[in-house]
Amino acid sequence: ADLGLRAEEDIWTRWSFMWRNRKTILGLVGSRCKVCHTPQYPPQHVCVNPDCGAIDQMEEYPFSYRRGRIFNYTADMLAASIDPPAIHGQIDFEGGGRFWFDFTDCTLDDLRVGMRVRMSFRKKYYDEKRDICGYFWKAVPEKEG
Known part of the structure; x- marks a missing residue:
């Protein structure tokens, strides 16, 4: 890619981040609320459904x-x-x-x-x-x- 002037900052891939988030990035795995079954990507700890808002009630949910x-x-x-x-x-x-x-x-x-x-x-x-x-x-x- 021709990054031109947008490439002033040298942004490099942080392998620790990639490893921790490998399912999310490589597998397109998000989360789904166990309470209301609302899927979301990227995975979250709090349900995005405004009628639910459950905390830490998520299961893996593949989108790929x-x-x-x-x-x-x-x-x-x-x-x-x-x-x-x-x-x-x-x-x-x-x-x-x-x-x-x-x-x-x-x-x-x-x-x-x-x-x-x-x-x-x-x-x-x-x-x-x-x-x-x-x-x-x-x-x-x-x-x-």
Whole structure:
């Protein structure tokens, strides 16, 4: 990615953080409240459902194989991206849960609110100084028809 002026700060991957959060990052595992069954990503200790608010009553909840629909989206020509423009938006998962993801395998013109997506584990960035690729989940629009 051409990071240009946005790369003044040398941000490196903290491996202790990656290890502690490996299920969340690599597996796209969030949490679901045992009281009201509200799923959420990333995992939380307090339920996001305003009618519940249970504390430490969560179980692991995988999102990686769940389909979703586009809630909103945008393109950013200034954000650091391997393939500009950076296209990202919020995905509403079937069964509940919403999170902000990058899109891949599409252009901005291919997208529309309500379109079905699936998740795919893809390259997020490349750190040239350390020769490390970072990966995360991206939303892939499903072809209609």
